[in-house]
Amino acid sequence: MPDATPAPARPAHLGWRLLAMVYDAMPVIALWFAVSALVLAIRPGHEPFAPWSPGQLLLWALCWAVSGAYAVVSWRRAGTLGMRPWRLRVTDAEGRPAGTRALCARYAVATLSLAAFGLGFLWSLFDRERRTWHDLASGTRLLRLPPR
Secondary structure, three states, X not given: OOOOOOOOOEEOOHHHHHHHHHHHHHHHHHHHHHHHHHHHHHOHHHOOOOOOOHHHHHHHHHHHHHHHHXXXXXXXXXXXXXXXXXXXXXXXXXXXXXXXXXXXXXXXXXXXXXHOOXXXXXXXXXXXXXXXXXXHHHOEEEEEOOOO
């Protein structure tokens, strides 16, 4: 009789992370468009902000915060739209659902990882457990679940 024990979840490698990020670019860009349209609709004169003006920097900060809310809420549930097709899940170090504080820290450090030319993501190529800087800083892991 074959063993009915499902294969365990394994740490996701960099390729799965990058594929999920490509997929997630679509809803994130849509959110940025929506936020920008809302800001322009309520801005007196409906004029766009000048480059590098305080208003534009505030708009970028708002887009970053909305993207973070999307990520954190999605990670708390079944994963982002980009994670679902690849069966990726964010967990804490013991494999349980990660808490909101850890997920917020994960998003903040992931931003820094990207700002550092992706070095925080490349770190997963050298870590035995395939953890990135944001995994290490937040005590989370990105796992690839086995097929059902």
